[in-house]
Amino acid sequence: METVEERLRGLGLALPPLMDPPGGRPTLRLARRSGNLLYLSGNGPLRDGQIAYRGKVGRDLTVEEGYAAARLTGLNLLAVIKDALGDLERVAGFVKSLGFINSAPGFTQQPAVLNGFADLILDLYGEERGLHARSAVGMAELPWDAAVEIETIVEIADGA
């Protein structure tokens, strides 16, 4: 059976390197385990250490660009999961995600944007492990003017 990493490569994708947080003492963990749940910090559409999608969806960015931003955010979240668990196969399933979409006035298609994340997870993990509860909401502002910020909770496989 194909592994999640093989599927990732099959889609022409690669996990981005984890960014070192800016200098000074740390202020967060990118992921924090409690029991068999792994809570991930809000992440964004980072590529080569830069925010690749900035601005408000519905004005500065199209829905399609927002979707791409959510998909790229998913890769960054997967890189955090791999770093925390050592192996993407140790994910028993995605439990819950919350998608914050930087939204222009009148923009109301936040779920279509968050689908960029949800579809990636579904492609990689399949319905049983990949389909999860979620909310998508429209934000006034986001850090560094990122187009999206997504946080998620994943369940770690027993014995892992």
Added chain:
Amino acid sequence: METVEERLRGLGLALPPLMDPPGGRPTLRLARRSGNLLYLSGNGPLRDGQIAYRGKVGRDLTVEEGYAAARLTGLNLLAVIKDALGDLERVAGFVKSLGFINSAPGFTQQPAVLNGFADLILDLYGEERGLHARSAVGMAELPWDAAVEIETIVEIADGA
């Protein structure tokens, strides 16, 4: 002792049917269980498959209408719980909810709006099971211009 469903009927309320998600492959679960917790996707003030309350509270809608929207959202969340657990009695208690209120500039009574949800849960489940931790916040935009979006986590009764 009266059941939750009997109390619901006593209030003249009924659980709405679950909406089938729009065509194409699914992108979410309305509820995802992990351990003895059930995580519910953000839900809205749906009636007969339509968003019954649209727009921003404090401009398009009064606080009272926002309250009614949160209460209606509660019915939709209860329908999801019943579908997931089979019986509303299997809820050991509500743990946490997060209420996103579509807010006009200067509108700061988000908790009074979310009370529409909290009061319904309290009426149905009583203080021990119904009172829970919560946050209410003011959003720039919400999907389909819904007046509110609410997500919640419920604890499932032992042995259930």
Added chain:
Amino acid sequence: METVEERLRGLGLALPPLMDPPGGRPTLRLARRSGNLLYLSGNGPLRDGQIAYRGKVGRDLTVEEGYAAARLTGLNLLAVIKDALGDLERVAGFVKSLGFINSAPGFTQQPAVLNGFADLILDLYGEERGLHARSAVGMAELPWDAAVEIETIVEIADGA
């Protein structure tokens, strides 16, 4: 070894009294336990029963004032934890926080504001217990025009 409360006093800080919710029947719990997790309701920069920091960061308040608001919110959250657990030492660790920052148009430094909370927790609990997963996002409006609202999940020590 210094206790968390001793460190708090060493910083010249004290836990504020818990506010009684406004009259009428209760609509929330300030904290709700499930398993070994304690979920806290969104809290704000309360001092002597008043919101001490109102308005939007980046317009009405500087980043430094926003940071102070997040730190003060942390004290209010710690007061809730102490009330719920009896002793601040019973915290095994902070798991996840979500910081809602009341943001002026164009303000994108939400993480620098939330650091006011994160740094306080780190000062009191150290890296092992204090560093946690988090998200910081920019809100259109918040209850009572508070500058920040923060919710958090803490893990309770085994046997506690």
